[in-house]
Amino acid sequence: xxxxxxxxxxxxxxxxxxxxxxxxxxxxxxxxxxxxxxxxxxxxxxxxxxxxxxxxxxxxxxxxxxxxxxxxxxxxxxxxxxxxxxxxxxxxxxxxxxxxxxxxxxxxxxxxxxxxxxxxxxxxxxxxxxxxxxxxxxxxxxxxxxxxxxxxxxxxxxxxxxxxxxxxxxxxxxxxxxxxxxxxxxxxxxxxxxxxxxxxxxxxxxxxxxxxxxxxxxxxxxxxxxxxxxxxxxxxxxxxxxxxxxxxxxxxxxxxxxxxxxxxxxxxxxxxxxxx
Numbered sequence: 001x002x003x004x005x006x007x008x009x010x011x012x013x014x015x016x017x018x019x020x021x022x023x024x025x026x027x028x029x030x031x032x033x034x035x036x037x038x039x040x041x042x043x044x045x046x047x048x049x050x051x052x053x054x055x056x057x058x059x060x061x062x063x064x065x066x067x068x069x070x071x072x073x074x075x076x077x078x079x080x081x082x083x084x085x086x087x088x089x090x091x092x093x094x095x096x097x098x099x100x101x102x103x104x105x106x107x108x109x110x111x112x113x114x115x116x117x118x119x120x121x122x123x124x125x126x127x128x129x130x131x132x133x134x135x136x137x138x139x140x141x142x143x144x145x146x147x148x149x150x151x152x153x154x155x156x157x158x159x160x161x162x163x164x165x166x167x168x169x170x171x172x173x174x175x176x177x178x179x180x181x182x183x184x185x186x187x188x189x190x191x192x193x194x195x196x197x198x199x200x201x202x203x204x205x206x207x208x209x210x211x212x213x214x215x216x217x218x219x220x221x222x223x224x225x226x227x228x229x230x231x232x233x234x235x236x237x238x239x240x241x242x243x244x245x246x247x248x249x250x251x252x253x254x255x256x257x258x259x260x261x262x263x264x265x266x267x268x269x270x271x272x273x274x275x276x
Contacts, residue, residue, distance in 0.1 A: 009229030084112065109144045
Protein backbone atom coordinates (compact mmCIF):
# COMPACT_ATOMS: atom_id res chain seq x y z
CA UNK A 1 0.00 0.00 0.00
CA UNK A 2 1.18 3.52 -0.76
CA UNK A 3 -0.29 4.77 2.51
CA UNK A 4 -0.55 3.15 5.95
CA UNK A 5 -3.89 2.12 7.41
CA UNK A 6 -3.93 2.94 11.12
CA UNK A 7 -6.52 0.75 12.83
CA UNK A 8 -7.08 1.97 16.40
CA UNK A 9 -8.19 -0.58 19.02
CA UNK A 10 -8.83 1.43 22.20
CA UNK A 11 -10.51 -1.01 24.58
CA UNK A 12 -10.77 -4.71 23.77
CA UNK A 13 -12.32 -7.24 26.13
CA UNK A 14 -9.56 -7.83 28.66
CA UNK A 15 -8.03 -4.70 30.27
CA UNK A 16 -9.87 -3.39 33.30
CA UNK A 17 -9.25 -0.25 35.33
CA UNK A 18 -7.54 -2.44 37.92
CA UNK A 19 -5.05 -3.46 35.22
CA UNK A 20 -4.48 0.01 33.80
CA UNK A 21 -6.19 3.30 34.63
CA UNK A 22 -5.81 4.37 31.01
CA UNK A 23 -8.17 1.89 29.36
CA UNK A 24 -11.42 3.56 28.27
CA UNK A 25 -14.46 1.54 29.31
CA UNK A 26 -17.46 3.87 29.44
CA UNK A 27 -18.93 5.26 26.22
CA UNK A 28 -17.73 8.72 27.22
CA UNK A 29 -14.17 7.53 27.79
CA UNK A 30 -14.07 5.58 24.53
CA UNK A 31 -15.46 8.54 22.57
CA UNK A 32 -12.87 10.84 24.18
CA UNK A 33 -9.94 8.58 23.21
CA UNK A 34 -11.27 8.17 19.67
CA UNK A 35 -11.58 11.95 19.31
CA UNK A 36 -7.94 12.41 20.32
CA UNK A 37 -6.95 9.59 17.96
CA UNK A 38 -8.86 11.17 15.07
CA UNK A 39 -6.90 14.38 15.65
CA UNK A 40 -3.71 12.31 15.19
CA UNK A 41 -4.94 10.89 11.89
CA UNK A 42 -6.26 7.36 12.45
CA UNK A 43 -7.93 5.63 9.51
CA UNK A 44 -10.41 3.40 11.34
CA UNK A 45 -11.45 2.30 14.81
CA UNK A 46 -12.16 -1.22 16.10
CA UNK A 47 -14.68 -0.92 18.93
CA UNK A 48 -15.54 -3.14 21.86
CA UNK A 49 -18.36 -2.06 24.15
CA UNK A 50 -18.27 -2.45 27.92
CA UNK A 51 -21.00 -2.35 30.53
CA UNK A 52 -20.56 1.14 32.02
CA UNK A 53 -21.06 -0.19 35.57
CA UNK A 54 -19.28 -3.56 35.68
CA UNK A 55 -16.65 -2.81 32.98
CA UNK A 56 -17.37 -6.28 31.57
CA UNK A 57 -17.74 -6.74 27.80
CA UNK A 58 -21.25 -6.28 26.48
CA UNK A 59 -22.83 -7.19 23.16
CA UNK A 60 -25.77 -4.80 23.56
CA UNK A 61 -26.41 -2.66 20.51
CA UNK A 62 -27.68 0.25 22.61
CA UNK A 63 -24.23 0.68 24.18
CA UNK A 64 -22.55 0.47 20.77
CA UNK A 65 -25.13 2.97 19.48
CA UNK A 66 -24.14 5.50 22.13
CA UNK A 67 -20.47 5.15 21.23
CA UNK A 68 -21.03 5.33 17.47
CA UNK A 69 -23.35 8.33 17.83
CA UNK A 70 -20.71 10.17 19.83
CA UNK A 71 -17.98 9.41 17.29
CA UNK A 72 -20.08 10.31 14.25
CA UNK A 73 -20.71 13.74 15.80
CA UNK A 74 -17.08 14.80 15.25
CA UNK A 75 -15.82 12.23 12.69
CA UNK A 76 -18.65 11.29 10.30
CA UNK A 77 -16.24 9.73 7.79
CA UNK A 78 -14.22 7.62 10.24
CA UNK A 79 -14.43 3.92 9.35
CA UNK A 80 -16.08 2.26 12.35
CA UNK A 81 -15.74 -1.46 13.01
CA UNK A 82 -17.57 -3.27 15.82
CA UNK A 83 -16.85 -6.57 17.50
CA UNK A 84 -18.78 -9.83 17.13
CA UNK A 85 -16.32 -11.72 19.35
CA UNK A 86 -17.03 -15.23 20.58
CA UNK A 87 -14.80 -14.95 23.60
CA UNK A 88 -17.60 -14.08 26.02
CA UNK A 89 -20.85 -14.41 24.09
CA UNK A 90 -21.52 -17.72 22.36
CA UNK A 91 -24.98 -17.42 20.75
CA UNK A 92 -25.72 -15.86 17.38
CA UNK A 93 -28.40 -13.47 18.69
CA UNK A 94 -25.93 -11.83 21.09
CA UNK A 95 -23.01 -11.74 18.70
CA UNK A 96 -25.06 -10.28 15.85
CA UNK A 97 -27.03 -7.77 17.93
CA UNK A 98 -24.73 -4.88 17.00
CA UNK A 99 -25.23 -5.66 13.30
CA UNK A 100 -28.89 -4.59 13.58
CA UNK A 101 -28.02 -0.91 14.02
CA UNK A 102 -29.24 1.21 11.11
CA UNK A 103 -28.92 4.66 9.61
CA UNK A 104 -26.07 6.80 10.96
CA UNK A 105 -25.53 4.24 13.72
CA UNK A 106 -24.85 1.39 11.33
CA UNK A 107 -21.22 0.22 11.57
CA UNK A 108 -19.13 0.18 8.41
CA UNK A 109 -17.41 -3.06 9.36
CA UNK A 110 -17.61 -5.87 11.90
CA UNK A 111 -15.00 -8.31 13.12
CA UNK A 112 -15.16 -11.87 11.86
CA UNK A 113 -12.74 -14.28 13.52
CA UNK A 114 -12.25 -17.14 11.09
CA UNK A 115 -11.86 -20.06 13.52
CA UNK A 116 -11.85 -21.00 17.19
CA UNK A 117 -8.70 -20.31 19.18
CA UNK A 118 -7.32 -20.34 22.69
CA UNK A 119 -6.14 -17.25 24.53
CA UNK A 120 -4.14 -17.39 27.78
CA UNK A 121 -7.08 -18.15 30.05
CA UNK A 122 -10.08 -18.72 27.78
CA UNK A 123 -11.22 -19.80 24.36
CA UNK A 124 -12.85 -17.84 21.58
CA UNK A 125 -15.37 -20.24 20.08
CA UNK A 126 -16.08 -19.72 16.40
CA UNK A 127 -17.68 -22.81 14.93
CA UNK A 128 -17.99 -23.09 11.14
CA UNK A 129 -21.76 -22.60 11.37
CA UNK A 130 -21.32 -19.47 13.50
CA UNK A 131 -18.67 -17.95 11.24
CA UNK A 132 -20.80 -18.54 8.16
CA UNK A 133 -23.94 -17.21 9.88
CA UNK A 134 -22.19 -14.01 10.90
CA UNK A 135 -20.67 -13.60 7.44
CA UNK A 136 -24.09 -14.09 5.86
CA UNK A 137 -25.66 -11.52 8.18
CA UNK A 138 -22.93 -8.97 7.39
CA UNK A 139 -23.38 -9.58 3.68
CA UNK A 140 -27.14 -9.15 4.00
CA UNK A 141 -26.77 -5.86 5.87
CA UNK A 142 -23.98 -4.42 3.76
CA UNK A 143 -21.38 -4.48 6.54
CA UNK A 144 -17.81 -5.31 5.47
CA UNK A 145 -16.20 -8.10 7.53
CA UNK A 146 -12.95 -7.24 9.27
CA UNK A 147 -11.31 -10.65 8.95
CA UNK A 148 -9.38 -11.59 12.08
CA UNK A 149 -6.59 -14.03 11.25
CA UNK A 150 -4.55 -15.61 14.04
CA UNK A 151 -3.07 -18.55 12.16
CA UNK A 152 -2.36 -19.96 8.71
CA UNK A 153 -5.52 -22.10 8.60
CA UNK A 154 -7.66 -18.99 9.02
CA UNK A 155 -6.22 -17.56 5.80
CA UNK A 156 -7.37 -20.70 4.04
CA UNK A 157 -10.81 -20.48 5.64
CA UNK A 158 -11.21 -16.98 4.20
CA UNK A 159 -10.82 -18.53 0.75
CA UNK A 160 -13.45 -21.13 1.66
CA UNK A 161 -15.91 -18.37 2.57
CA UNK A 162 -15.17 -16.69 -0.75
CA UNK A 163 -16.03 -19.92 -2.57
CA UNK A 164 -19.28 -20.01 -0.58
CA UNK A 165 -19.94 -16.45 -1.82
CA UNK A 166 -20.12 -15.15 1.75
CA UNK A 167 -17.29 -12.64 1.29
CA UNK A 168 -17.07 -10.06 -1.47
CA UNK A 169 -13.93 -8.27 -2.65
CA UNK A 170 -12.10 -6.15 -1.80
CA UNK A 171 -11.28 -7.75 1.55
CA UNK A 172 -9.73 -6.41 4.75
CA UNK A 173 -7.86 -8.49 7.32
CA UNK A 174 -6.00 -8.05 10.59
CA UNK A 175 -3.24 -10.62 11.03
CA UNK A 176 -2.78 -10.78 14.81
CA UNK A 177 0.47 -12.25 16.06
CA UNK A 178 1.99 -13.27 19.37
CA UNK A 179 -0.98 -14.95 21.06
CA UNK A 180 0.28 -17.99 23.00
CA UNK A 181 -1.66 -20.58 20.97
CA UNK A 182 -1.42 -18.97 17.52
CA UNK A 183 1.07 -17.62 14.99
CA UNK A 184 3.98 -15.79 16.54
CA UNK A 185 5.76 -12.54 15.69
CA UNK A 186 8.13 -14.47 13.47
CA UNK A 187 9.02 -13.55 9.90
CA UNK A 188 8.29 -17.05 8.63
CA UNK A 189 4.86 -17.13 10.30
CA UNK A 190 4.03 -13.67 8.99
CA UNK A 191 5.24 -14.38 5.47
CA UNK A 192 3.33 -17.65 5.16
CA UNK A 193 0.06 -16.08 6.28
CA UNK A 194 0.43 -13.07 3.98
CA UNK A 195 1.26 -15.40 1.08
CA UNK A 196 -1.91 -17.42 1.66
CA UNK A 197 -4.32 -14.51 2.11
CA UNK A 198 -6.85 -14.03 -0.71
CA UNK A 199 -5.97 -11.62 -3.49
CA UNK A 200 -7.49 -8.15 -3.17
CA UNK A 201 -6.96 -8.16 0.61
CA UNK A 202 -5.80 -5.05 2.45
CA UNK A 203 -3.76 -6.33 5.40
CA UNK A 204 -2.91 -4.82 8.77
CA UNK A 205 -0.60 -6.43 11.32
CA UNK A 206 -1.20 -6.41 15.07
CA UNK A 207 0.94 -7.77 17.87
CA UNK A 208 -0.26 -9.06 21.24
CA UNK A 209 1.63 -8.07 24.38
CA UNK A 210 5.38 -7.67 23.92
CA UNK A 211 4.98 -8.44 20.21
CA UNK A 212 3.08 -5.22 19.59
CA UNK A 213 5.93 -2.79 18.97
CA UNK A 214 8.03 -5.08 16.77
CA UNK A 215 5.02 -6.16 14.70
CA UNK A 216 3.77 -2.58 14.31
CA UNK A 217 7.24 -1.45 13.27
CA UNK A 218 7.51 -4.27 10.73
CA UNK A 219 4.09 -3.48 9.30
CA UNK A 220 5.01 0.14 8.65
CA UNK A 221 8.33 -0.79 7.04
CA UNK A 222 6.61 -3.38 4.81
CA UNK A 223 3.96 -0.94 3.64
CA UNK A 224 1.17 -2.79 5.44
CA UNK A 225 -1.51 -1.46 7.75
CA UNK A 226 -1.04 -1.21 11.50
CA UNK A 227 -3.38 -2.25 14.30
CA UNK A 228 -2.51 -0.65 17.64
CA UNK A 229 -4.15 0.25 20.94
CA UNK A 230 -4.66 -0.88 24.52
CA UNK A 231 -6.71 -3.87 23.38
CA UNK A 232 -3.51 -5.61 22.32
CA UNK A 233 -1.06 -4.32 24.93
CA UNK A 234 -1.29 -1.84 27.76
CA UNK A 235 2.47 -1.58 28.39
CA UNK A 236 4.57 1.02 26.58
CA UNK A 237 7.86 -0.87 26.81
CA UNK A 238 8.74 -4.56 26.53
CA UNK A 239 10.23 -4.55 30.05
CA UNK A 240 6.80 -3.45 31.31
CA UNK A 241 8.02 -0.57 33.40
CA UNK A 242 5.58 2.00 32.00
CA UNK A 243 1.89 1.73 31.22
CA UNK A 244 0.84 3.16 27.88
CA UNK A 245 -2.03 5.37 26.91
CA UNK A 246 -3.82 4.92 23.62
CA UNK A 247 -2.57 8.29 22.44
CA UNK A 248 1.05 7.45 23.24
CA UNK A 249 0.76 4.30 21.16
CA UNK A 250 -0.62 6.22 18.18
CA UNK A 251 2.01 8.95 18.50
CA UNK A 252 4.71 6.28 18.45
CA UNK A 253 3.31 4.80 15.24
CA UNK A 254 3.28 8.29 13.72
CA UNK A 255 6.96 8.67 14.52
CA UNK A 256 7.78 5.26 13.03
CA UNK A 257 5.77 6.11 9.93
CA UNK A 258 7.61 9.41 9.49
CA UNK A 259 10.98 7.66 9.77
CA UNK A 260 9.85 5.28 7.02
CA UNK A 261 8.53 8.13 4.87
CA UNK A 262 4.98 6.83 5.20
CA UNK A 263 1.73 8.71 5.65
CA UNK A 264 -1.57 7.50 7.07
CA UNK A 265 -4.47 6.65 4.81
CA UNK A 266 -7.47 8.85 5.45
CA UNK A 267 -10.87 7.34 6.28
CA UNK A 268 -12.23 8.54 2.93
CA UNK A 269 -9.35 6.88 1.07
CA UNK A 270 -10.00 3.60 2.88
CA UNK A 271 -13.71 3.84 2.11
CA UNK A 272 -12.83 4.14 -1.56
CA UNK A 273 -10.38 1.21 -1.42
CA UNK A 274 -12.87 -1.07 0.36
CA UNK A 275 -15.93 0.22 -1.52
CA UNK A 276 -17.71 1.02 1.73
